[in-house]
Amino acid sequence: MTVPEIFKNTRLPVVAAPMFLVSDDRMTIASCTSGIVGTFPALNQLTTEGFEQWVINIKEALAAFQQEHPDKPCGPYGVNLIVHRSNPRVQADLEICVKHQVPLIITSLGAVKDVVEAVHSYGGVVFHDITNRRHAEKAMEAGVDGVILVSGGAGGHAGTLNPFALLSEIKSFFDGTILLAGSLSTGRDVAAARAMGADLAYMGTRFIAAKENNAPEAYKEMICEACAQDIVYTPSVSGVPANFMRQSLIQNGFDIEKLMDPASVDFGKKLTVDGEAQAWKNIWSAGHGVSAIDDVPTISELVDRLEEEYREAIRELAEEVTS
Numbered sequence: 001m002t003v004p005e006i007f008k009n010t011r012l013p014v015v016a017a018p019m020f021l022v023s024d025d026r027m028t029i030a031s032c033t034s035g036i037v038g039t040f041p042a043l044n045q046l047t048t049e050g051f052e053q054w055v056i057n058i059k060e061a062l063a064a065f066q067q068e069h070p071d072k073p074c075g076p077y078g079v080n081l082i083v084h085r086s087n088p089r090v091q092a093d094l095e096i097c098v099k100h101q102v103p104l105i106i107t108s109l110g111a112v113k114d115v116v117e118a119v120h121s122y123g124g125v126v127f128h129d130i131t132n133r134r135h136a137e138k139a140m141e142a143g144v145d146g147v148i149l150v151s152g153g154a155g156g157h158a159g160t161l162n163p164f165a166l167l168s169e170i171k172s173f174f175d176g177t178i179l180l181a182g183s184l185s186t187g188r189d190v191a192a193a194r195a196m197g198a199d200l201a202y203m204g205t206r207f208i209a210a211k212e213n214n215a216p217e218a219y220k221e222m223i224c225e226a227c228a229q230d231i232v233y234t235p236s237v238s239g240v241p242a243n244f245m246r247q248s249l250i251q252n253g254f255d256i257e258k259l260m261d262p263a264s265v266d267f268g269k270k271l272t273v274d275g276e277a278q279a280w281k282n283i284w285s286a287g288h289g290v291s292a293i294d295d296v297p298t299i300s301e302l303v304d305r306l307e308e309e310y311r312e313a314i315r316e317l318a319e320e321v322t323s
């Protein structure tokens with residue numbers, strides 16, 4: 001298992017993934033104090049000052065938790081930076097990460113050497129989102145510590161490759177930490193990801209249907225009611241292919257028949273001046289893993305359950321091998 005030192009105080013090999021408009025400081029704190037890794041996108045705060053305030057809230061809450069419960073596991077926290085020229089805040093937000101020595105940085109879109117060096121300068125760890133071999137090779141050249149394999153069926157800007165195929169391909173040349181993302185909703189799924197050779201499971205959609213986050217109640221209910229067939233992979237909402245719930249697309253006036261017809265895809269035509277944030281606020285994204293989600297627990301309850309299912313799955317397999 002190739003996992004950096006900062007993960008030694010976790011209870012399960014699970015990262016609660018960063019999600020636009022959903023993950024906040026509360027969710028990150030609840031995840032870390034439950035013993036897994038908590039993360040959020042810097043852009044979920046409107047300004048760099050607001051972002052820094054969340055970092056301070058998280059650092060203070062985790063330090064207090066560790067002081068009160070020195071024997072309990074407490075995961076590290078991470079920040080997602082969108083490294084792209086269309087994000088004018090990237091440099092200012094990176095400076096805040098360096099100032100506060102944020103333990104884990106998750107980069108999306110660009111894997112840039114300068115960012116990796118800045119994070120390594122204080123001993124931080126960098127993981128980078130990838131959907132194919134080319135992205136992983138570029139990330140490796142930039143010196144990242146790990147890659148997040150965003151496979152087909154993931155929430156958000158999912159990849160299209162089957163997780164088994166993607167994992168074998170990347171493992172054949174990358175020897176850093178490997179995280180698997182896409183439709184992981186139960187502890188059994190986490191055990192399966194480990195059995196496949198991933199070091200950590202990266203879970204998004206499952207954590208939307210949890211108490212402590214910024215998602216509206218109706219979004220959580222829709223996830224509980226949806227099944228895998230309700231997930232529509234389309235570029236029509238924001239110009240880049242992503243997975244959205246059919247029910248939410250219909251509520252916002254999309255014609256599902258047309259969306260499924262590649263010839264009539266309207267790249268971003270639905271967008272108003274409010275742009276990307278407005279689109280994601282109204283049209284709710286989720287991965288195929290919705291099938292296994294039917295409740296909205298607290299994060300602590302969810303992590304307890306994940307651990308129980310994870311241990312049960314491993315116990316069953318171990319018994320098979322030893323019997």
Ligand SMILES: Cc1cc2nc3c(=O)[nH]c(=O)nc-3n(C[C@H](O)[C@H](O)[C@H](O)COP(=O)(O)O)c2cc1C
Pocket residue numbers: 017018019020021022041080107108129150153154155156157181182183184202203204205206285286287288289
């Ligand atoms: C609503 C939503 C918003 C997301 N926003 C981001 C984001 O801002 N940055 C990012 O790197 N990934 C984002 N993702 C992707 C997740 O970090 C993660 O890769 C994905 O949710 C894993 O698949 P799963 O949802 O099937 O568990 C988002 C996913 C969802 C569902």
